[in-house]
Ligand SMILES: Nc1ncnc2c1ncn2[C@@H]1O[C@H](COP(=O)(O)OP(=O)(O)OP(=O)(O)O)[C@@H](O)[C@H]1O
């Protein structure tokens with residue numbers, strides 16, 4: 474496994490492989506790798522000839538009061554995990570390498586319903602930061618396939634829209650959310666949780682399961698306000714939990730609806746953002762329509 478810090482060196486490593494007709498699979502991350510990241514690398518290893526991992530804590534996608542400077546970092550451990558999971562090249566750029574002018578002179582904005590709700594509202598500018606860095610990384614790596622986790626389902630939708638609208642020649646591969654045994658979605662930020670917060674954080678996945686059961690047991694169209702109330706009441710059983718949002722919107726359109734029927738036109742995504750102290754966790758589940 475090669476560890477590369479500059480754009481020029483990465484391009485010169487990838488060009489000959491591409492010319493030999495080898496497919497490139499790309500897993501962009503912010504590091505502090507866990508089993509969720511590993512599952513993306515393994516999926517890339519199965520599907521692509523060359524697996525590229527990037528580790529870059531992107532300042533552009535953090536708000537001024539967010540955790541950019543304290544975001545967990547452990548490069549040596551990350552490299553060992555990446556190697557074991559079959560990465561061929563690890564791209565570890567500095568902020569100056571990615572943003573020679575900071576703030577950057579040119580950015581990418583994704584518009585429409587997908588960036589009008591949920592994390593787009595709670596984290597203003599976040600998806601511009603994500604779209605900008607991912608488009609730069611796509612231009613640098615020129616992958617055939619890029620792998621993203623569905624824990625960040627709205628991010629997947631934003632990137633898919635960007636890829637469609639700006640004609641990137643990459644196939645986005647969404648990968649399922651990997652969870653702890655009790656259901657908590659794996660996340661680099663779980664490390665911030667105290668023991669008490671960690672124990673209570675199980676309410677997120679439990680609330681999603683409740684939502685699924687509620688829909689499965691309903692014969693009629695679902696009243697979304699009622700569904701949201703059910704989820705929120707369950708989350709509030711955790712005394713340390715503070716709800717940022719607990720929403721249910723169409724998927725993949727991310728459009729608000731008052732009611733939803735499994736016999737209707739689209740799937741439903743139930744999406745949560747919950748704070749425990751300064752730690753903000755997200756999770757979601759997709760409830761499919763009947764086909
Ligand atoms: N539990 C998970 N299962 C599958 N994929 C995941 C999981 N957690 C993160 N990913 C995916 O890994 C990629 C890199 O994410 P990132 O490095 O931000 O990790 P993270 O654990 O989501 O960190 P954060 O604490 O910032 O939420 C993204 O595509 C993300 O969706």
Ligand SMILES: CC(C)(CO)[C@@H](O)C(=O)[O-]
Pocket residue numbers: 501502503529531534603606607625628
């Ligand atoms: C896609 C990404 C690596 C862009 O910085 C980040 O948003 C993440 O880790 O999900």
Ligand code: BAL
Pocket residue numbers: 503534535625628
């Ligand atoms: N996992 C998405 C990256 C972020 O929270 O900034």
